[in-house]
Amino acid sequence: MSTARGSNSVFAGQPTAAVRDASESLEEFAERAQAFLMSAAKPLGVSRTPSTSDGSPCVSEEDRVSLFRGSTVEDARAACDWRRQVFDAGFGWIKGPKEWGGAGLSGKFEKAYLQFERQYETPSPSPLGVSLGMVGPTLNQFGSDEAKQRWLTGLYRGDFIGCxxxxxxxxxxxxxxxxxxxxxxxxxxxxxxxxxxxxxxxxxxxxxxxxxxxxxxxxxxxxxxxxxxxxxxxxxxxxxxxxxxxxxxxxxxxxxxxxxxxxxxxxxxxWQVAMATLLHERGAIGGSGSGGTGLFDMNKLAAMLISLGVDGDPMIRQQYATVATGVAAAKAMRSRAEAAMKSGQTPGAEMSLSKLALTRNLAALSDLVSKALGPKLLMDTHEPRTYAWTEYVLGVPGFRLGGGTDEIQRNIIAERVLDLPKEPTPRRNLPH
Missing domain, CATH: 2.40.110.10 (Butyryl-CoA Dehydrogenase, subunit A, domain 2)
Structure with a gap:
């Protein structure tokens, strides 16, 4: 499947007409972003409990909680269609250079737009995660003009998908x-x-x-x-x-x-290119450890625990606190890394720390929902957002592998931050 073939691609190297001057204020940008979203998408509504009169599972698509969504060709096409609308309105590559279709604005503008977009019903961006978090940034950093001409703008516009x-x-x-x-x-x-x-x-x-x-x-x-x-x-x-x-x-x-x-x-x-790619990957993955995935909405999580009647359980309260403090710590660490990058420093072990924070927070959330739901985690009891957590719990172990395993990240931190000696190489041909 090619999401690019047959689409009306913008010509690479030319910013869209919707891109404003870099002197645009955050308030002006916010007004423009909200106007676009109001015209292009529907605001998020109140979740509805699926009908179960026919005995079918009560897990609707909006209830489904999963780290790996099993993205299909259709999911990818929907993500690309939405991405093209966003890009052509001037919000597809907010921090990108203007010569390749970016808006040339700072990270605070991108953060503001993403906060607005989360309030609207839009296709899942998951199929484009690698394109926008790894392939695009690496191509922009190391690619020739010819490579950028063919692929770069298209990756950020959704004309192409990268892996x-x-x-x-x-x-x-x-x-x-x-x-x-x-x-x-x-x-x-x-x-x-x-x-x-x-x-x-x-x-x-x-x-x-x-x-x-x-x-x-x-x-x-x-x-x-x-x-x-x-x-x-x-x-x-x-x-x-x-x-x-x-x-x-x-x-x-x-x-x-x-x-x-x-x-x-x-x-x-x-090797240098690969390491830069992994830094981009760890940064993209680690950013979700502070709430970027939407999984760590502590208010919604508390409401679920209350609805299950387990909010008074001391063990549940302790596990909830573990998740909350982990997310808060990840946000602080992420802010520190972003401040360092703004000052011109090259990101290093901060990305490994962010990735470890994510996997720890995901595991803590898995422990919490498993304890709170009990058998309801594995059985459809016709209660919303119960059995729907099964895919999430099954997916958590796999997330420890992406961007380098947790063990690799700990070695990086130990050797490059704490200046500890390298892990010893196992001896071979040991005597019996």
Missing amino acids: QLFSEPAAGSDLASVKTKAIANDDHWIVTGQKVWTSGAHYSDVGLVLARTSPSPRHGNLTVFLVDMHAPGVEVKPLRQMTGEADFNEVFLDNVKVEDAYRLGEIDEG
């Missing part, structure tokens, strides 16, 4: 050991290999692939490329999760031709 092709069957947390190879051939490369756990590959148009390009020592033999996911030799196979959905995929690359212009960074310096 990340890093992990392999034998190279997950240890990315330096990837086996996928890229062999130079005149003005292009031939890429061959296998990738795994690729989110959204089944509806993506372009992939960010990490490949070996020389026999040099580890970390000095890798290069990153942009691969057309519709090119000959690219095959995508879904991976089914225990939730029943298939968000992840295997991707096979069989002699795929990639133009050298779509190389990101210098040859054999892909």
